Amino acid sequence: MSVPEDLLRDRAQLTEPVVMHLQRLLGDWQILADLSFADLLLWVPMARTPVPEFLCVGQMRPYTAQTIYTDDLVGEVLRVTDRPMLGRALAEDRVIRDADPDWSMGVPVREEAIPVRFVDEVVGVVTREANVSTARSPSQLELSYLQTAGDLAQMLADGTFPHPGGDSEEREHSPRVGDGVMRLGPTGEVEYASPNAISAYRRLGGLERVVKQDIAAFDPQPEDLLAGLGEGRAVYDEVEQDRAVVLRRLLPLMRDGAVVGGLLLVREVTELRRHERALRVKDATIREIHHRVKNNLQTVASLLRLQTRRLRSQEARAALTESVRRISSIALVHETLSEAPHQQVAFAEIAERILRMLYEGLADPEVPIDFDVGGDPGDLPAEVATPLALVLTELIQNCVEHAFPPDDDRTGPGTVRIDFERGPHTMRVVVSDDGQGLPDGASLDDVARLGLQIARTLVESELGGTFEALDADRGTAVELVLPLP
Numbered sequence: 001m002s003v004p005e006d007l008l009r010d011r012a013q014l015t016e017p018v019v020m021h022l023q024r025l026l027g028d029w030q031i032l033a034d035l036s037f038a039d040l041l042l043w044v045p046m047a048r049t050p051v052p053e054f055l056c057v058g059q060m061r062p063y064t065a066q067t068i069y070t071d072d073l074v075g076e077v078l079r080v081t082d083r084p085m086l087g088r089a090l091a092e093d094r095v096i097r098d099a100d101p102d103w104s105m106g107v108p109v110r111e112e113a114i115p116v117r118f119v120d121e122v123v124g125v126v127t128r129e130a131n132v133s134t135a136r137s138p139s140q141l142e143l144s145y146l147q148t149a150g151d152l153a154q155m156l157a158d159g160t161f162p163h164p165g166g167d168s169e170e171r172e173h174s175p176r177v178g179d180g181v182m183r184l185g186p187t188g189e190v191e192y193a194s195p196n197a198i199s200a201y202r203r204l205g206g207l208e209r210v211v212k213q214d215i216a217a218f219d220p221q222p223e224d225l226l227a228g229l230g231e232g233r234a235v236y237d238e239v240e241q242d243r244a245v246v247l248r249r250l251l252p253l254m255r256d257g258a259v260v261g262g263l264l265l266v267r268e269v270t271e272l273r274r275h276e277r278a279l280r281v282k283d284a285t286i287r288e289i290h291h292r293v294k295n296n297l298q299t300v301a302s303l304l305r306l307q308t309r310r311l312r313s314q315e316a317r318a319a320l321t322e323s324v325r326r327i328s329s330i331a332l333v334h335e336t337l338s339e340a341p342h343q344q345v346a347f348a349e350i351a352e353r354i355l356r357m358l359y360e361g362l363a364d365p366e367v368p369i370d371f372d373v374g375g376d377p378g379d380l381p382a383e384v385a386t387p388l389a390l391v392l393t394e395l396i397q398n399c400v401e402h403a404f405p406p407d408d409d410r411t412g413p414g415t416v417r418i419d420f421e422r423g424p425h426t427m428r429v430v431v432s433d434d435g436q437g438l439p440d441g442a443s444l445d446d447v448a449r450l451g452l453q454i455a456r457t458l459v460e461s462e463l464g465g466t467f468e469a470l471d472a473d474r475g476t477a478v479e480l481v482l483p484l485p
Contacts, residue, residue, distance in 0.1 A: 007057045007075065013047040013125065016205040021118045026058045029126070031251070031265070034177035035149035037065035037142070038130035041073060042116070043086055044123065052080040052087060054125070063178055064145070068109060068131055089125045097158055101132055103411050108132045117159035126156060133417035144183050144192040144286045151253040160254045163234035172389035174236060184250075188215040188226050200268040203244040215264075225250050225264070232259050238269070245273045272288060283343075291338035297331035301481070320391035322397070322451065329354055329393040333386045342381040350389050350417055352378070358396050367404045370460040371396075375420035378428060381485060388429075388482070392418065394451040395431040395478055403435025403475060425484055430470070431474035432477035444469040444478070 008019045026042065033040045042058035057075045061067040080087040089096045093115050101108035110132050116124040123279040138146070155161035180197030182190055193210045201210065201218055216222040219243045228235035228250045235250040242367045246268050301324045306321040332353050355371040380388070396416055404414040414435055421428040438444065444452065459467040465482035 007264040008044070009057060011046070012044045012055055012057065015045065018118055018121075018123045022057070022116070022124060024115065024154075024162045024164075025126075026060075029058075029060055030063075031124075031177060031263075032128075032149060032152050032156070033062040034064045035145045035152065036130065037062055037413040038128045040126045043078075043083075043125045043127065045090060046077065053077050054083070054086050057124075063176065066131065068105060068107070068129055076439050083113075083127075085113035085127070085272065087109065091118075091121055092155070092345075093122050095153060112153070114153050115157045117157060119159065120330060126335060128151075128153065136324065140192065143146055144162070144194075145177070145181070148183055148253070151239075151255070151260070152251075152263075155254050158254070161251075163251060166184060175247050175264065175265035179267035180266065182210075182215075182264040182266065184215060184225075184229065184264055186229060186261055186379050187214070188222070188229060188262075189216060193258055197264075197266050200266045200282045203270060204239065204241045204246055206311045209352065225262075229262050240273075244268070244270045246257070251325050286343065287338050290334045294331045294338060296335040297327050297334065301327045301331070306339050312421055321361075325358070325393055326390055326454075329389045330358060330386055331380065332357070333389050336385075337382055342417050344381055345385045345387070347377040347380045347385055347391050348373065348420070350385060351392060351420075351441040354389060354392055355396065355416075355418075358393070358400060369400060370413050370415045372415060373416045373420075374417065376423050377420040377429075378423065384482065384485065387462045391455045391458050391463075391480065392429075398437065398449075398451055399433040399476070401429070402435040402438075405436065411413075425483050427484055429482065432470075432472060432475060432476055437472065437475050444476070 005023070006018065008014050008022060014022070022042070022044070023100045027041075028325070029040055039062065040058075040060040041056055043054040044057055046053040046055050054077070056073045056078075058073060059074050061069070078086070085096045095115070098111045102108050103109075105175055108131070109129050112128040114126045114128060115122045116126055152161055178196070180200045181192075181194045182193040182197050185191055189336075190211050190213055198210050204220055205218070210218060215225055219239070220223065221237075221239045223250065224235050224237060227233070229252055230251045232254060234252065235248065240246075246266055249265040251263040252259050253263060265267045275296070277309055304320050304324050304327070308317050308324070311317050313321070332350055333345065336353075337343065351373050355373070358372060359369075382403040396418070399416045403416070414433065417428040417431070419428075419432070421430075456467045457480070459465045459480055463482050465480055468479050470477040470479050
């Protein structure tokens, strides 16, 4: 749970629908801060306090002006007597403006208190605070910004901003005010366009003039924008023409239930999309390579199986069979990488498939064994997953072949278990069984065969980890501690 959610649900004790509305506001109010050249603070009334108090649950600094607050005020509680405007905006359900600037912070600050309406209830107050010490004759850009900010502030008080719909991912990648702004009339005529917005549309094709033109005169796909204006519906999409790509976000401006205009944010993302396409091609190429490596490894394993059938020496047949299992465990990793969208694999799936492979290849009906996996290793890169898969293959095969002899007097099935414990920088892996254990007085090194030697070498040399035997009440246990990249 994020800090604002914790404040909204626990300290302010707001209902779930109100919390969701305020969360949408917190995800979308950067636009209002930038257009206002002002800091924004979101306050909600505290529940059941003798003197009315307000809790700060959100703060937004503008990109278009210097912030007033260097400290974060989220979590602070103020009495209504400290900021009377909060109480007035909540009680009177209207925007309250200071007549004179406040000099308490050392600079003249003009403050407004905007009620936040949800359905039929005022659930909070947004204060909009701007430093007026740098006030000068405003440019056309600043006038257009401030006019649009006023419309959005009134929509906030009316309960029509933020617009419904649109997920957090859209808001994260959507255009910002500094990327390019157009102010549209209710029928799509451009009333103002910032220089960046004009440049973005010039990338889509040659045009002489934008202001006072209808959006349909120069936008390659104006239908959705005009439909959004007509229906009072927000639009988020992108258009492409002449190999140029522009993101568009339209916010209808409402007053008394009618559309009075539109705020169109645009961002030219041609190079970004080109890099994304190049990455997708590269990713597809890498996945195809993993697929071919997997096929080649399976071919090698098949050839070794054919060779195994032609050998008469049991020792040679066993050696080739072990080699086939090692190759198959590496092929499992490459097969998973060929299916993964990124060059990371969910290693829990690899572990399950290794256990299944060994169960099918080594299981003896006379000696039943249960396999189990505990914990979650998470996603691992190929350079860790491949040697670790081979290490687990060797350790589990060793458990199956040596921990449970046919003449064991156990009444139930044996158990082989893998436990994963992942930390921030390391991962601990324990492979254990409840079999007959090591001979009295013997250590793991004393009984180590080729498989255990391979496992230790891979862990210590290639993975840079540690390989140790643990004391166990019954059976054997091997602990691996691996650094994570």
